[in-house]
Amino acid sequence: MQESQQKAPIHKISKEPTFYYFAYGSCMCPVDLKRSLGENVHPYVIGHGILKEYRLRFYGYSHLRKCGVLDVVQDSTSLVRGVLYELPWRFSGNLDKREGVCQEFYRREIVNIQHEGEIYKNVRTYVVVNKLLEEIPPNDWYFNVVLRGAITCGLPEEYCWHLFDKMHGLQQKSHQTSNIDKKNFKKTRNS
Numbered sequence: 497m498q499e500s501q502q503k504a505p506i507h508k509i510s511k512e513p514t515f516y517y518f519a520y521g522s523c524m525c526p527v528d529l530k531r532s533l534g535e536n537v538h539p540y541v542i543g544h545g546i547l548k549e550y551r552l553r554f555y556g557y558s559h560l561r562k563c564g565v566l567d568v569v570q571d572s573t574s575l576v577r578g579v580l581y582e583l584p585w586r587f588s589g590n591l592d593k594r595e596g597v598c599q600e601f602y603r604r605e606i607v608n609i610q611h612e613g614e615i616y617k618n619v620r621t622y623v624v625v626n627k628l629l630e631e632i633p634p635n636d637w638y639f640n641v642v643l644r645g646a647i648t649c650g651l652p653e654e655y656c657w658h659l660f661d662k663m664h665g666l667q668q669k670s671h672q673t674s675n676i677d678k679k680n681f682k683k684t685r686n687s
Contacts, residue, residue: 520578521566524645545580564632
């Protein structure tokens, strides 16, 4: 496998300084990322990337979105698929702001990403700082944005189904627990 330090993709628009960014959650969706960065990011998509030795989890809770949000945790037996971008450096501050770096919600993590047989080094991604003890499900809006990004940017169909099953399973489990709690509350109240 070849290593790529600062490979210049064919789609590169200008000579301004750039950084590699690996998105695995809502930022996989270029339309949603545009909301935070202020301009179209489709031209900066390199493509499908693989983060080895990490696992996807919903260990973050967004008060803004009122739901669980994705995180990655180290796991030598797993991998996470996502979208590899080469973004202009001018987006760096807004990306940190979106990810809540100043509030210590997420922090930057530098990783290696595999894309089409090459290894991209010094790629920025974000991980939750204060991880929850158990996973919290996403709401429907977050669920849809994550899937839309995965499909739009060409992640393998099998992985898109994996994302769907993961998010849907957490939602179902949450609904079942919520219904059990409501039944127990009614029994206690009526006793």
